[in-house]
Amino acid sequence: MPKTDYLNDPDAPRANALVVAVAVVVLDESGRVLLIRRSDNGYWALPGGAQDLGESTAQAAIREVSEETGIDVEIVGISGIYSNPRHVIAYDDGEVRQEFSICLRARPVGGSLRTSDESSQVDWVDPAELAERRIHPTMLLRIKHGLEAQEPYIG
Secondary structure (H helix, E strand, C coil): CCEEEEECCCCCCCCCEECCEEEEEEECCCCCEEEEEECCCCCEECCEEECCCCCCHHHHHHHHHHHHHCEEEEEEEEEEEECCCCEEEEECCCCEEECCEEEEEEEEEEECCCCCCCEEEEEEECHHHHHHCCECHHHHHHHHHHHCCCCCEEC
């Protein structure tokens, strides 16, 4: 379902949902980050999505990366928790979510790159090339925090 992100926009629709979501910073041995080009809005992003009932946050992260990229991962840490009430995501079905995303760090353990219904492209991206990609500011923040070796971000 197509989506539109609003950040600090006074004309943004009012949130009517809060959903636990995961995003995953996967770094390969060269320090490149795994990104997808989203099929719904064309932006480059970390793989991720909503956590399903009956699964842990780590299980959701592993599943989402595999589904969207073809890469199998092992979770190695937490990068941050993102819950900015001024960031809402509006879907074409009328749902407007307040941001709530847990961003984890992972390393690849198998699989091979492939696209999915949610990803029109999948690529390992050198951090120096991030500026060349169309990335929403909230996603770029997650990527930058994931590349930094520090305490998890909470905001």
